[in-house]
Structures are given as C-alpha cells and as structure tokens.
Amino acid sequence: MGPLEGLRILEFQGIGPGPLCGTFLGDMGADVIRIDRASAPASSDAGALGRNRRSIGLDLKSPAGVATALRLIESADALIDPFRPGVMERLGLGPDVCLQRNPRIVFGRITGWGQDGPLAQAAGHDINYIAITGALDAVGERGRGPIPPLNLVGDFGGGGLYLAFGIACGLIEAQRSGQGQIVDAAMVDGSSLLMSMLYGWRQEGKWTGGRGENMADGGTHFYCCYQCADDLWISIGSIEPQFYALLREKLGLDDTAFDAQHDRTQWVALKEKLATLFRTRTRAEWCELLEGTDVCFGPVLNMDEVTEHPHNKARGSYIKVDGETQPAPGPRFSRTPGEVTRGRPRVCEHTAEVLLEFGFDENEIDGLQNSGAIA
Numbered sequence: 233m234g235p236l237e238g239l240r241i242l243e244f245q246g247i248g249p250g251p252l253c254g255t256f257l258g259d260m261g262a263d264v265i266r267i268d269r270a271s272a273p274a275s276s277d278a279g280a281l282g283r284n285r286r287s288i289g290l291d292l293k294s295p296a297g298v299a300t301a302l303r304l305i306e307s308a309d310a311l312i313d314p315f316r317p318g319v320m321e322r323l324g325l326g327p328d329v330c331l332q333r334n335p336r337i338v339f340g341r342i343t344g345w346g347q348d349g350p351l352a353q354a355a356g357h358d359i360n361y362i363a364i365t366g367a368l369d370a371v372g373e374r375g376r377g378p379i380p381p382l383n384l385v386g387d388f389g390g391g392g393l394y395l396a397f398g399i400a401c402g403l404i405e406a407q408r409s410g411q412g413q414i415v416d417a418a419m420v421d422g423s424s425l426l427m428s429m430l431y432g433w434r435q436e437g438k439w440t441g442g443r444g445e446n447m448a449d450g451g452t453h454f455y456c457c458y459q460c461a462d463d464l465w466i467s468i469g470s471i472e473p474q475f476y477a478l479l480r481e482k483l484g485l486d487d488t489a490f491d492a493q494h495d496r497t498q499w500v501a502l503k504e505k506l507a508t509l510f511r512t513r514t515r516a517e518w519c520e521l522l523e524g525t526d527v528c529f530g531p532v533l534n535m536d537e538v539t540e541h542p543h544n545k546a547r548g549s550y551i552k553v554d555g556e557t558q559p560a561p562g563p564r565f566s567r568t569p570g571e572v573t574r575g576r577p578r579v580c581e582h583t584a585e586v587l588l589e590f591g592f593d594e595n596e597i598d599g600l601q602n603s604g605a606i607a
C-alpha cells in the first residue's frame with residue numbers, strides 16, 4: 233500500500249509528461265483514472281507510462297460527456313490537465329468550474345510554456361522549452377553545436393516530475409486547509425530549476441567556457457567518457473582530490489602534467505593522454521580494475537544491458553510488467569512501498585467499472601453508452 237493509497241487522480245489523456253506524472257502517482261498507490269477519448273480512442277501509454285491506472289472513455293465534446301466528467305471531478309482529489317492553456321475552459325472543465333464543484337480538488341496543469349506569457353499559446357516540444365532556459369545551449373561537445381539531451385530535461389524532469397511534486401504538495405496543503413488550488417507546472421520553469429546549480433556556477437565564475445569546456449559537461453579529463461579497446465565506453469567522475477589521486481594510482485599516472493587537475497589550459501591535452509590509455513583495454517577489463525572503487529567509475533551501458541548489471545539486479549531496479557521490462561517504482565519507502573498492481577489497460581477498458589464506483593447506476597451507464605458520451 234503506497235503512501236498515496238486512497239487518493240483518486242483523474243488523468244486527462246496526453247503524451248509524455250502528463251502520463252509520467254500519472255505513473256509516479258499511481259506507483260505510490262493513488263487510484264489513477266485516465267480519461268481517454270471515446271471517439272477514435274488511441275493509446276499514449278508506452279512502457280511504464282501506462283501502468284497503475286484504469287482507462288475510461290468520454291466524449292468531452294458532448295454535453296453528456298462533460299457532465300459525466302464533472303461528476304467524476306466531484307469525488308476526485310486531483311486531476312492532470314495536459315492541454316494547452318484554455319482547452320479545459322473551452323470544454324467547460326476549467327479550474328473555476330471544477331473548484332466550484334469540488335473545492336478540495338488540486339487542478340494540475342502541465343504545459344511547455346506555462347499558462348501565461350507571450351508563448352503560452354504556441355506549439356512546442358522539449359527541445360524548444362529547454363532552449364530558452366540555457367539547458368540546451370550547455371549540452372554538447374567542444375566546438376560543436378548543442379545536443380538535445382533526449383527529452384529528459386523538459387518533458388520528464390522539468391515536466392512530469394515537476395507536476396507530480398506540485399500535485400503532491402497541493403494534496404498535502406488541501407488536507408490542512410480543506411481547499412484545492414491550481415498547479416501551473418511549466419516545463420520552462422521546471423527545467424530552469426534543474427539548472428539551478430549551473431546558474432550558480434556561472435555567476436560565481438566557475439562555468440566560464442563554452443560547450444564541452446567545463447567541469448560537468450565533459451570538458452575535463454577527470455569527468456567525462458572514454459572509449460575502450462572494444463569500442464565500448466566508460467565514465468570517469470574523479471572530481472574530489474582524494475578520488476583523483478586514486479584514479480592516478482590505479483592508472484599509474486606518474487606524469488607530473490596530471491598534477492594540474494584544475495588547470496583549464498591543460499584539460500584538452502590530458503584528455504588526449506587518458507583517451508589513448510583507455511583505448512588499450514576493453515570495457516570489461518577497466519570494470520575489473522575500477523568498478524566499485526572510489527575512483528567514481530561506471531560502465532556506459534545501453535538500454536539492453538542495464539537489467540543485467542549486478543547492482544541493478546541486486547536492487548531490483550527493473551521489473552517485468554506483462555512481460556515487458558520497466559523501471560521499478562520509486563523512490564522507495566520503508567513502510568508504505570510503491571508497487572505495480574496493474575499493467576497498461578486497454579483503452580476505455582474500465583468505463584463501466586469506474587462509473588459504478590462513482591455512483592452512476594446501470595441505467596445511466598447504458599444511456600451514456602447509447603448516446604456515445606462514453607465508450
């Protein structure tokens with residue numbers, strides 16, 4: 233029984249950050265009910281983004297479908313709005329209406345640009361949102377252009393996780409005050425917060441170079457990735473003096489040039505020396521020498537390898553859900569751990585089941601079905 237056991241979350245169907253937020257809440261025990269489209273339903277729940285929720289189908293363009301949604305909202309603790317600003321209002325499901333029907337509901341809104349500002353109504357994706365926060369500009373190789381860091385920074389870290397934190401905070405506050413509120417989770421804001429340490433370094437003069445020329449972006453010889461003899465890769469993060477000293481000891485780096493650990497003018501030359509050294513052995517050989525030591529080392533694994541790494545296996549970091557490998561729920565709680573209680577639902581699979589639980593009778597459900605308001 234997870235720490236959110238007993239809470240009901242309505243997740244309006246979206247892509248990316250909204251479903252990730254639903255998964256985090258569902259993994260922690262919340263009853264997440266995804267509202268899919270009754271007309272031309274389509275799934276957007278790849279991998280773990282569909283687990284631990286039920287699916288119902290509503291036609292939100294019909295008055296009966298909207299009325300049904302409002303009855304669900306009356307008994308929900310929170311909802312996830314994944315649409316552009318104004319869409320829920322045009323549907324008749326905006327926060328003012330919902331809070332009037334249920335004053336305790338936490339109305340969680342996830343967008344790229346936020347609910348206001350000159351870009352609020354513009355289309356965009358992760359790459360665009362992180363572009364105006366400095367995050368995209370900071371990622372890449374020396375002398376080359378920016379490299380999108382997958383969609384981890386905007387969509388997921390600065391989006392789905394950011395909203396899950398906001399909703400959890402709103403739920404705690406609602407328990408004290410008896411009042412719900414709106415959570416405006418913008419990916420531009422969330423990704424800016426993820427950049428907090430780097431903004432601080434910039435202002436302190438510690439982040440002075442371009443891409444690939446700083447300590448945390450692969451610019452140094454002691455914090456970057458190296459290719460091995462078998463063309464596989466390893467990562468080194470020997471920042472602290474004692475860790476750097478151990479790296480030198482393990483690798484036999486007696487060259488006095490390595491004494492100047494933080495001399496930026498030497499980083500390129502020292503990286504070349506280490507690159508040549510690491511190309512002399514395979515990844516497995518470097519793992520045997522360095523893994524588990526205070527060198528701060530890790531093999532660079534691909535997505536097919538991660539489940540077989542001994543540390544991941546020991547911690548049960550990956551699990552099987554309906555035959556599919558997925559990350560395990562987290563973070564881990566000592567007394568009320570999260571768990572996966574159900575895999576991905578079929579779209580609209582639980583419509584009747586959920587409506588019965590929310591107080592609809594069978595005649596009402598039949599009528600809604602016949603009118604096309606539900607699926």
